[in-house]
Amino acid sequence: MENRVSAGGARLRALFDAGTFVETGAYICREDGKTPEGVATGYGAVAGRLVFAFAQDGENLCGALDGNYAKKIGALYDKATSVGAPIVGIFDSAGALVFDGAAALAGYGVLLRAAAGAKGKVPQIAVIDGAATGTMAAFSALFDFTVVVRGKSKLYVSSPSLTNEKIGTAEYAFESGNAAILCESGAADAEVRRLLAYLPDAAKNGTPFAANGDDLNRMLPLGAKATAAEALELSADAGSFLPLYGGVAPEVKVGLAALGGVSAAVAAIDGALTAAGIEKMTCITEKAALLALPLVTFINCTGVAPSEKEEEKLARALAAWARAQVSFGGARVAAVVGSAIGAGFIFGASRTLGNDLVLALPESEIAALSAPAAVAFLWNDRIGGEVTREKLENEWLETRATPVAAAAGGEVDDVVEPRELRARIISAVYMLLGKK
Amino acid sequence: MLTHTLLAMPFAERAGYAARMALIGILAVFGVLAVLWGSLALFRFLLEYFTNKKTAKTVEAPAPAPLPVAVDNNDDALIAVISAAVAATIAGESGVENPSFRVVSFRRAAVASESISHNN
Numbered sequence: 001m002e003n004r005v006s007a008g009g010a011r012l013r014a015l016f017d018a019g020t021f022v023e024t025g026a027y028i029c030r031e032d033g034k035t036p037e038g039v040a041t042g043y044g045a046v047a048g049r050l051v052f053a054f055a056q057d058g059e060n061l062c063g064a065l066d067g068n069y070a071k072k073i074g075a076l077y078d079k080a081t082s083v084g085a086p087i088v089g090i091f092d093s094a095g096a097l098v099f100d101g102a103a104a105l106a107g108y109g110v111l112l113r114a115a116a117g118a119k120g121k122v123p124q125i126a127v128i129d130g131a132a133t134g135t136m137a138a139f140s141a142l143f144d145f146t147v148v149v150r151g152k153s154k155l156y157v158s159s160p161s162l163t164n165e166k167i168g169t170a171e172y173a174f175e176s177g178n179a180a181i182l183c184e185s186g187a188a189d190a191e192v193r194r195l196l197a198y199l200p201d202a203a204k205n206g207t208p209f210a211a212n213g214d215d216l217n218r219m220l221p222l223g224a225k226a227t228a229a230e231a232l233e234l235s236a237d238a239g240s241f242l243p244l245y246g247g248v249a250p251e252v253k254v255g256l257a258a259l260g261g262v263s264a265a266v267a268a269i270d271g272a273l274t275a276a277g278i279e280k281m282t283c284i285t286e287k288a289a290l291l292a293l294p295l296v297t298f299i300n301c302t303g304v305a306p307s308e309k310e311e312e313k314l315a316r317a318l319a320a321w322a323r324a325q326v327s328f329g330g331a332r333v334a335a336v337v338g339s340a341i342g343a344g345f346i347f348g349a350s351r352t353l354g355n356d357l358v359l360a361l362p363e364s365e366i367a368a369l370s371a372p373a374a375v376a377f378l379w380n381d382r383i384g385g386e387v388t389r390e391k392l393e394n395e396w397l398e399t400r401a402t403p404v405a406a407a408a409g410g411e412v413d414d415v416v417e418p419r420e421l422r423a424r425i426i427s428a429v430y431m432l433l434g435k436k
Numbered sequence: 437m438l439t440h441t442l443l444a445m446p447f448a449e450r451a452g453y454a455a456r457m458a459l460i461g462i463l464a465v466f467g468v469l470a471v472l473w474g475s476l477a478l479f480r481f482l483l484e485y486f487t488n489k490k491t492a493k494t495v496e497a498p499a500p501a502p503l504p505v506a507v508d509n510n511d512d513a514l515i516a517v518i519s520a521a522v523a524a525t526i527a528g529e530s531g532v533e534n535p536s537f538r539v540v541s542f543r544r545a546a547v548a549s550e551s552i553s554h555n556n
Contacts, residue, residue, distance in 0.1 A: 019538040050542035085542075201545050209548035262548045433549040 008040025008055035011090060011129070015053060015189045016044035024079075025072045030061070031100065038063050038093070041076040043085070046196055052080035055090035058130040063093030065136070066100040070107030077114035084202030086123040088192055091140055092130025108135045115142035120290045123199040127188045128153035128173070141178065144199075144287060145244065147191050148179040155179070174247035177276065177283070182247060194242060198256040198263040203292040207331075207433065208263040214238045216260050216426050222337075222418035224363045228268035228298035229253045231337045235298075235422040236266065244284075249277035251305075254284040259296065260426035262433070264288075268298040269348055270338075272305035278317040281347070285324040294331035294429050297355075301344030302370060318347060325353045331432030333425055336360040336403065336412070341370050351411060356435070357428045360403035360412045361421070367401035374400070 009023040021044035028037045038060040043052045054073050056063035080087045096104035112135070118124060119142065126132075126143035131154040138157065140146055148155060148170035155178060156168035166172050174182035183191050200208045214237040222231060233241050236257035243255040251271040257264055265288035267281060281297075288295040304314060325332075325347075333356060334349035345366055349358050360366065369377065371393040379392050399405070406412040416424045445453070 017540070019536060020540050022537075045540050045542055048540070048543035049545060199545075200547075205545070205547055206550075207548040208545040209551040210546060211551075260552075262552070430552055433552060 007059055008038075008057040008090075009042065011055040011057075012040055012042060012044075012053050015088065015090070015192065016046055016051070017048065020044040025075065028068050028072060030066060030068065030097075036060065037068050037072060038065070039069050039072055041072045043079070046088075046193055049196065049201065050083070050085040051088060051196065052076050052085055053088040053090065056093040056130070058092030058094075061097060062095075063130070064095060064097040065093060065104055065107050065111075066097040067103040067107055069097075070104075070110040074110045074114050077118055081118050081121050084122060084205065086125065086196060086199060086201065087118065088125045088127065088196075089140065089143060090127045090129045091132040091136065093133075093136050094131050095134045095136060108139070111136075111139045112142065115139055119144075120203055122202050123196070123291055125192050125195055127192060128155050128170070128179070129188060130154065133157070133168075144290060145180040145195055146173070146178060147181045147183060147188050147195075148173045149188050150182060150184055152185055153179075171247075177245055177248040177280065179247070180244040195256070198242065198258070198293075200263075200292055203290060205292070207292050207294060209261050210258065210263075211261045212237050212240065212258055214240075214258075214260075217423045219419040220422050222361075222421060224361075224418070226337060226418065227270045228300035228337045229270055231298045231335065231418075231421060232257070232266055232268040232296075235259070235296075235335075235425055237261065241266065245280055249274055249280045252277040252280045254280055256293070257296075259294075259422075259429050262426075262429050263293055264429065265291075265293045265295045266297075267295070268337075269301040269344065271300070272302050273343070273347075274305050274307070275310040275313040275317045278304075278314070278321050278347075282317070282321040282324045285321065285328055288330060289324070289328040292330060294333065294432060295328065296425060296429065297332070297334045297348055299334060299336045299340045299344060299348040300338030301341065301348050302339050303342040303344045318343065321347055322353060328354055329435075331429060331435050332356050333428045333432070334358045335421060335425060336364040336366060337421075338363075339365045339370070341365065342368055345411075349412075351413075356432050358412045359414055359416050359421070359424055359428070360406065361418050362403065362415055364403045365397060365401045366403055366406040366412065367396075371396045371401065 009021070009026060012023070013021045021042055023040055023042040025037070025041055029035055030037055039054050039056050041054045043050060045051070054076055077087065096108065098104075115124060124143040126140040126146045128140060128146065128148045129152065132140045133154065133156055137155055140155065150170050153170035153173060154168050155170070155173045170179070170182055173179040181191050197210070198208065200206065220234045222234060232253065236259060240258035241255055242257065243253060245254055251269060251273060253268045255266055257266045265284050267284050269277070269281070285295060287293070304318070332354055336345070336349050336358070340349050347353065349355060351358055365371070367374065374396045375389055375392045379396070382392060383389055403412050403415045407415055414424070
């Protein structure tokens with residue numbers, strides 16, 4: 001009997017633990033009844049856990065989609081969602097098989113419907129290991145995380161020849177926020193394995209946990225001027241922070257991390273938010289909601305960056321972030337590390353937008369206006385003689401913008417020592433694990 | 437008549453008569469049971485006697501030629517030989533000595549709410 005192993009199947013073997021991959025539908029052919037179908041599907045173990053995967057075979061009619069191709073992927077999704085296991089898609093397809101006509105176009109509907117239906121049920125990771133163009137790019141965008149490979153990935157909807165050379169490259173996908181991870185050739189499978197380690201088998205199973213031995217009560221060497229990003233990296237279990245979407249909005253760092261062994265979506269905001277930064281926060285909030293992960297946010301935010309160029313998007317972006325927060329039903333913890341001014345506090349650390357617990361460091365600044373703005377707008381008439389602007393700004397910081405003042409009004413739950421921040425955050429996450 | 441005679445007796449005589457009658461009844465019942473048991477034992481003895489006689493006659497008859505069937509006491513060796521032959525055939529067909537597939541029991545991701553005790 002012929003033991004058929006497709007090129008896509010061989011690609012998938014590299015992803016799975018040795019000898020555990022089982023290819024499904026390997027005998028399904030294209031319309032001619034001879035050529036193997038352009039996608040391999042199957043399941044196996046990744047770090048011992050059940051994972052389903054498909055790999056498009058770019059050397060088989062450029063990985064072109066046709067009716068059977070779509071049915072294979074649709075069947076894979078049915079199995080993965082019914083048993084509750086993650087899906088990995090390895091993309092290398094130039095589009096639909098033109099000669100298959102409307103059947104191929106309908107196949108796109110099968111893919112889009114399957115991926116959209118699986119969202120919030122099982123994690124989906126896309127690896128752009130070649131081309132993902134046209135509607136295939138939209139299909140990949142339905143995945144929870146996209147990994148692109150430098151020099152190899154081509155990810156675009158419209159033809160790059162109509163625009164410019166950079167569009168469609170891995171770097172472009174990463175810098176535009178379409179890809180969560182940019183890796184070197186040959187490293188994509190390792191990135192997938194790393195991502196999977198933080199994700200549940202199925203969202204309904206609840207937040208994953210993996211003990212890692214880091215001391216829950218480890219004291220942090222956080223200084224008074226520490227940034228939110230530093231607080232995030234120090235608070236997470238040692239070496240566990242996996243940054244995502246690093247190609248866009250540098251003022252916002254987001255990713256996955258372990259906190260006392262609990263997988264969590266984490267974010268840190270340093271400085272003024274751009275529209276892209278707000279979208280990045282919306283993105284990580286939605287991911288946390290879809291994947292049953294707690295969301296921990298570290299705030300050092302002075303509000304929204306004024307920009308004429310971005311003005312048209314800002315209100316919509318903020319509204320989308322607020323909507324994502326309000327619809328998020330999981331555990332949320334916010335830690336004000338530095339400033340939380342205006343929209344920075346409202347959107348970043350507000351209990352009214354869904355944070356379950358808000359902590360603040362003693363030196364943090366929480367107010368509707370920054371000290372210079374407050375003095376300029378409210379106390380400008382007091383300046384004169386011995387009363388200088390600097391004195392008034394200090395007075396503002398010491399009387400109106402303290403975390404204790406915010407805590408007195410109930411908007412901050414506790415003011416904590418910087419060195420205790422990790423322990424306090426883990427305690428909060430543990431406390432919230434039973435949240436319904 | 438008997439009823440009148442009994443009624444005419446003093447109480448002690450009546451009681452004695454009743455006791456005798458009860459004893460006779462019990463002895464009659466158990467006597468019949470003993471006879472039945474003895475009959476059954478006799479039948480069993482006779483049956484065994486005749487059956488043994490028949491078997492003895494069969495043994496005495498010339499033994500039939502042994503049938504060419506598998507010998508039970510060599511089961512393990514036989515299975516090992518067959519397994520080796522099957523393995524060799526499979527290896528020959530696939531062209532590999534080592535199997536390319538192995539069965540694993542899939543591990544489920546641990547869930548935080550079940551793994552963490554609030555006593556930590």
